[in-house]
Amino acid sequence: MRYLYSFLVVLCLSEPLLAGKPQWISLFDGKTLKGWNQKNGKAAYSVENGCIVGTTVANTPNSFLCTNEEYGDFILELELLVDDKMNSGIQFRSLSLPDYQQGRVHGYQMEIDPSPRAWSGGIYDEGRRDWLYIPELNPAAKQAFRHGQWNKYRIEAIRNVLRTWVNGVPVAHLVDDMTPRGFIALQVHSIYGEMKEGMQIRWRHIRIQTRDLAASAPDQIPVVNLIPNNLSDQEAAQGYQLLFNGTDFTGWRGVHSDKMPDRRWSIQDGVIQVSPSDGSETGNDIVTTEQYGVFELVFEFRLTEGANSGVKYFVNEDYDSGGKSGIGLEYQILDDEKHPDAKQGVVGNRTLASLYDLIPSYKPEKRFQRKPGEWNQGRIVVLSDNTVQHWLNGFKVVEYERKSNIFRALVARSKYEKWEGFGMNDRGPILLQDHGDQVSFRSIKIKSKS
Numbered sequence: 001m002r003y004l005y006s007f008l009v010v011l012c013l014s015e016p017l018l019a020g021k022p023q024w025i026s027l028f029d030g031k032t033l034k035g036w037n038q039k040n041g042k043a044a045y046s047v048e049n050g051c052i053v054g055t056t057v058a059n060t061p062n063s064f065l066c067t068n069e070e071y072g073d074f075i076l077e078l079e080l081l082v083d084d085k086m087n088s089g090i091q092f093r094s095l096s097l098p099d100y101q102q103g104r105v106h107g108y109q110m111e112i113d114p115s116p117r118a119w120s121g122g123i124y125d126e127g128r129r130d131w132l133y134i135p136e137l138n139p140a141a142k143q144a145f146r147h148g149q150w151n152k153y154r155i156e157a158i159r160n161v162l163r164t165w166v167n168g169v170p171v172a173h174l175v176d177d178m179t180p181r182g183f184i185a186l187q188v189h190s191i192y193g194e195m196k197e198g199m200q201i202r203w204r205h206i207r208i209q210t211r212d213l214a215a216s217a218p219d220q221i222p223v224v225n226l227i228p229n230n231l232s233d234q235e236a237a238q239g240y241q242l243l244f245n246g247t248d249f250t251g252w253r254g255v256h257s258d259k260m261p262d263r264r265w266s267i268q269d270g271v272i273q274v275s276p277s278d279g280s281e282t283g284n285d286i287v288t289t290e291q292y293g294v295f296e297l298v299f300e301f302r303l304t305e306g307a308n309s310g311v312k313y314f315v316n317e318d319y320d321s322g323g324k325s326g327i328g329l330e331y332q333i334l335d336d337e338k339h340p341d342a343k344q345g346v347v348g349n350r351t352l353a354s355l356y357d358l359i360p361s362y363k364p365e366k367r368f369q370r371k372p373g374e375w376n377q378g379r380i381v382v383l384s385d386n387t388v389q390h391w392l393n394g395f396k397v398v399e400y401e402r403k404s405n406i407f408r409a410l411v412a413r414s415k416y417e418k419w420e421g422f423g424m425n426d427r428g429p430i431l432l433q434d435h436g437d438q439v440s441f442r443s444i445k446i447k448s449k450s
Contacts, residue, residue, distance in 0.1 A: 028206040039064045039096050043188035051202040054188035058197045064105045064185040072181040075209040076155045082201040085194045088112040091185035107182050110164050120145040121164045121171025133172035134394035137222045144169035158215050175225040175232045228270050228442050243444040246270040255285040255326035277436035283324045287429035293450035297380040300443045305372045306338035307437035314428040319419050326431050329423050330356035353392040358410045361397035368393050
C-alpha cells in the first residue's frame with residue numbers, strides 16, 4: 001500500500017509537467033490525403049513513399065492542398081524536396097471565401113524559391129498585398145536553402161508574430177494582425193518562366209503544435225512590423241525605441257526652435273501629417289530633440305500625388321538655411337512620376353529614396369514601389385565605419401561611405417558645396433521635412449549605438 005501511495009503522489013506531481021509539454025500532431029498519415037482538400041488549380045497531388053507529391057500541370061492557376069481544419073496560434077514543421085526551377089510555398093492562416101475573388105486562396109505564404117533570387121523562407125501575402133518580408137533584409141538567410149536536398153521548414157505563428165526558419169536558420173520576422181486564423185496549404189505554382197509541366201515538389205514529416213506553445217528566443221534579424229506605431233518584443237530586445245508615440249509630438253521640436261511649429265503639422269489617427277502649403281513659407285521642418293550618430297532608423301511614409309518631402313539625418317543647425325529647410329543628408333521622399341524634381345539633379349539623384357542631390361537610388365521593379373496613397377517602408381542604416389544605407393520596401397537602394405574622398409567629391413559638385421563640412425558631423429537630429437506638400441509618417445523607430 002505504501003508503494004501504491006508513493007506512485008500516486010509521483011504521478012500527481014508529474015501530471016502538470018506532462019500537460020505543459022508541447023505535443024506534436026501529425027497532419028499527414030504518410031499513406032493518404034485524409035484531412036486535406038484541394039482548392040483553385042488542378043495540379044496533381046498524390047502520395048508516394050510516405051510523401052505528398054505535387055506535380056505541375058499546364059493551363060491551370062496556382063493550386064493548393066489545404067487542411068480541412070483551421071489554425072490560429074501554432075508551430076509547424078515539415079520537410080520538402082523541390083525541383084530546382086520550380087516555385088512553391090506553404091500557406092498558413094489562409095482563407096478561401098466565396099465573396100473574395102470567387103474563392104481564391106489568400107493569406108500568408110512561406111516561400112519556396114530555389115531560383116538564384118533565393119527568397120526561400122520569405123513571407124508573401126498570396127492574393128492580397130504581395131511581398132511582406134523579403135529576405136534581402138536578411139542576406140545571411142539566403143544561403144540556408146539546400147538545392148536538390150531535403151529542407152526543413154519551420155513556421156511560428158503566435159498571436160501577431162509570424163516567424164520562419166529554413167534548416168534552422170531564421171529567415172523572416174513579421175508582425176501583422178490582418179488574419180488571426182486560417183488553414184494550412186501546400187502550393188503548386190502555376191507554370192511560368194522556366195517552369196514546365198511535370199515538375200514536382202515533395203513534402204513529408206508534416207507536424208504541428210497548437211497548445212502550450214513556446215516561442216523561440218529573440219534573435220538579431222530585422223523585423224518588419226506592420227502594426228502602426230507598435231514596438232514588438234524582438235524590436236525592443238534589439239534596442240529599438242519609438243521616436244513617435246502615436247499620440248503627440250513628445251521628442252520633437254521645430255528646426256532652429258525649442259518648440260513645435262504652429263502651422264501645418266498635425267496628428268490624426270496615429271499618423272503625423274504635414275498639410276499642403278497655405279501660401280505661407282515652407283521650411284517648417286521638425287527635428288528630434290535627441291541627436292544620433294551610429295543608428296538604424298525605420299519609418300513608414302505615404303505620399304499624395306505629386307508630393308515632395310524628405311527624412312534628413314546628421315542635420316546641422318549651425319548652418320544658416322535662410323529660413324528654408326534644415327540642412328542635412330536627405331533620404332528623398334518624392335512622387336517620381338508627377339514631381340519635376342525627379343528629372344532635375346544628375347542621373348536621378350533627386351528621385352525617391354536617393355541621397356538627395358548626391359547619389360541616385362537603385363529602384364526595385366515597379367511592383368515593389370508603392371503608389372501615392374499607399375504606405376512605404378523606409379530604413380536608414382549608419383554603421384560605425386561611416387557606411388550608410390538607404391532601404392525602400394525591403395530593398396537596399398543606396399550605399400555609400402560618409403566622410404570618404406568620393407563623398408567629399410560628390411558634395412563639392414552639389415548644392416551643398418557652400419556649407420563647409422556638410423554631412424561630416426558625428427551626430428545630429430533626425431528631421432521630417434515640410435516641402436509644402438501633404439505627406440504622412442508613422443511607425444518611426446530608431447536603434448542607436450551612440
